[in-house]
Amino acid sequence: xxxxxxxxxxxxxxxxxxxxxxxxxxxxxxxxxxxxxxxxxxxxxxxxxxxxxxxxxxxxxxxxxxxxxxxxxxxxxxxxxxxxxxxxxxxxxxxxxxxxxxxxxxxxxxxxxxxxxxxxxxxxxxxxxxxxxxxxxxxxxxxxxxxxxxxxxxxxxxxxxxxxxxxxxxxxxxxxxxxxxxxxxxxxxxxxxxxxxxxxxxxxxxxxxxxxxxxxxxxxxxxxxxxxxxxxxxxxxxxxxxxxxxxxxxxxxxxxxxxxxxxxxxxxxxxxxxxxxxxxxxxxxxxxxxxxxxxxxxxxxxxxxxxxxxxxxxxxxxxxxxxxxxxxxx
Ligand code: GLV
Ligand code: GLV
Numbered sequence: 001x002x003x004x005x006x007x008x009x010x011x012x013x014x015x016x017x018x019x020x021x022x023x024x025x026x027x028x029x030x031x032x033x034x035x036x037x038x039x040x041x042x043x044x045x046x047x048x049x050x051x052x053x054x055x056x057x058x059x060x061x062x063x064x065x066x067x068x069x070x071x072x073x074x075x076x077x078x079x080x081x082x083x084x085x086x087x088x089x090x091x092x093x094x095x096x097x098x099x100x101x102x103x104x105x106x107x108x109x110x111x112x113x114x115x116x117x118x119x120x121x122x123x124x125x126x127x128x129x130x131x132x133x134x135x136x137x138x139x140x141x142x143x144x145x146x147x148x149x150x151x152x153x154x155x156x157x158x159x160x161x162x163x164x165x166x167x168x169x170x171x172x173x174x175x176x177x178x179x180x181x182x183x184x185x186x187x188x189x190x191x192x193x194x195x196x197x198x199x200x201x202x203x204x205x206x207x208x209x210x211x212x213x214x215x216x217x218x219x220x221x222x223x224x225x226x227x228x229x230x231x232x233x234x235x236x237x238x239x240x241x242x243x244x245x246x247x248x249x250x251x252x253x254x255x256x257x258x259x260x261x262x263x264x265x266x267x268x269x270x271x272x273x274x275x276x277x278x279x280x281x282x283x284x285x286x287x288x289x290x291x292x293x294x295x296x297x298x299x300x301x302x303x304x305x306x307x308x309x310x311x312x313x314x315x316x317x318x319x320x321x322x323x324x325x326x327x328x329x330x
Contacts, residue, residue, distance in 0.1 A: 001064075002302060003039035004047045005031040008071065009288065012295025019299060020045075020306075037061055045302040047071060048078075051264070056082035067305035069298040072285075073097055073154075074235060076208040081317045091301035091313040094153060096293035097285035102157030104284045105233045108257030109201055111278045112229055114138040118275055139200075139227070139254070141165050147199025149192065150206030150234065151177055158203060159185045170195050196223035201231060208235035218243040221253060229255045233284045236261035245270035248277060259284050 002020040007013065007028040016022060023039055030051050031039075039046060040062035048054060050072040059065065059082050067089045068078060075092045083090050111117065115138045122128050122136070146162045148155045151173040159169050169187040176182070176189040196202060202224055206212050216230070217240040224230065230253060232239055241262055247253040248271075255276040261267050264282060271277055285291065301311045 001043050002045045002047065003043040005036065005039070005052050006049050008047075008295045008298075009291050011292050012299070015296065015299055016047075019303060040065060045069065045306060047298045047302065050074060050077050052077060054078040054083070056085075059083055059086050059088060062086075062088070067091065067302055067311065069301045071294055071298050073101075074207055075315055076235060080315060084317050089301075089305050089311050090315050091298075091305075091311045092315050093294040093297045094313060096297055097290040098153045098157050100287045100290040101154050101233055101284040102161060104259060104280070104286075105154070105158050105203055105205075105231060106161050108231050108233065108259065108278055108280065109141060109203070109229070112231070112255040112257040112276070113141050113201070115276075117278055139229075141167070141201070143167065144200035145170060145198055147171070147195035147202040148187070149173075149195060149202065149204050151187070152205060154233075155203075155205035156181075156185060158205065159187050170198055192220075193223055196220055197225070199224070199228065201229045203231040204234045204238055206234055206238065208237050212238050214238070214240050216240065216244075218246075221247045224253055226252050227254050229253070229257065231257040233259040236264065241268045241271065245274070248274050 001023050002016065003023040004016060004026045007026045008016070023043060036052060036058060040058050042064065043062065044064050045067045046065060047069045048071065050070065054068055054077060056079055065088050068083060069091045070078060071093060073092050073094050075090060078090050080090050115136050119136050142165050145168040146159070148159055148169065148171040151159070151171045155171065159171070162169055163186060169185065170190050171187050172190065172192045172195045177187070182189065190198070204216065215238050221230070221243055230239070230244065244256060245268055248256060257278040258271070259280040260282050267279060271279065285294065297313060301313050304311045
């Protein structure tokens with residue numbers, strides 16, 4: 001019996017129904033804690049989203065559960081150590097959303113530096129009075145320095161796109177990349193403080209772990225230059241949002257492009273009040289292509305575990321603790 005916590009794209013739902021006996025019919029709303037407990041009582045496999053908290057308490061009430069397949073690359077919603085203690089395999093969906101998420105990161109970089117939301121609102125509200133020499137001046141990205149924190153799959157895909165903008169690329173990661181890969185990407189490994197101090201645009205591509213929670217706080221934001229921008233398509237809780245709001249209000253930071261928040265769907269009201277922030281509703285992987293491939297990957301992982309095979313995208317406790325890459329948010 002396979003439980004799916006929320007309706008997935010149609011081709012994925014069709015394939016799920018063809019391959020497995022599903023528990024109920026998933027609705028297009030977040031599962032409640034009670035829904036998850038009811039499912040855990042009978043499920044052999046659970047396909048869950050990043051908003052479903054999967055913890056020790058739930059696993060204790062899941063006698064048949066063999067696999068939790070997360071429909072996301074980030075799996076900070078799952079207590080992987082607690083699952084491992086009960087022999088439950090946890091899987092995620094790396095690779096298939098890398099390019100989509102890197103694209104969205106670039107959409108945010110360009111939107112915030114060129115002030116697209118303000119510009120679009122001006123036109124939509126009928127307030128545009130025609131071309132003007134000093135209207136809505138933004139900042140060039142071409143030739144500037146990009147600082148990438150977390151050089152996993154998504155970080156690297158963001159770096160590849162930066163080549164078209166002839167950017168100087170600095171990065172920080174738990175470990176430097178192999179030197180040939182560094183050369184291909186044109187990226188230089190430096191300490192975190194140097195990324196923050198030297199970059200015109202700082203972009204986060206690390207997973208949320210105990211060690212990355214609040215990693216970009218007041219002190220780190222203060223290192224970014226006043227003309228600098230912060231982009232976050234990883235996880236909201238990596239950034240101290242009140243400190244970010246304050247930096248933006250005081251203009252010690254020029255702008256921010258955010259796709260993720262610490263308490264989704266709640267967005268800090270101070271952030272919502274600021275014109276120099278682009279706010280997106282966690283759509284990094286939201287393309288038809290990526291979301292269907294993610295679903296097929298969830299299916300492959302469930303099928304492997306139920307057939308007694310190794311899951312292709314199993315995640316480990318060590319990796320969750322080290323936070324080496326945010327598969328995406330690698
Ligand atoms: C989305 O945030 C994901 O982790 O896939
Ligand atoms: C602007 O549209 C220009 O032609 O410079």
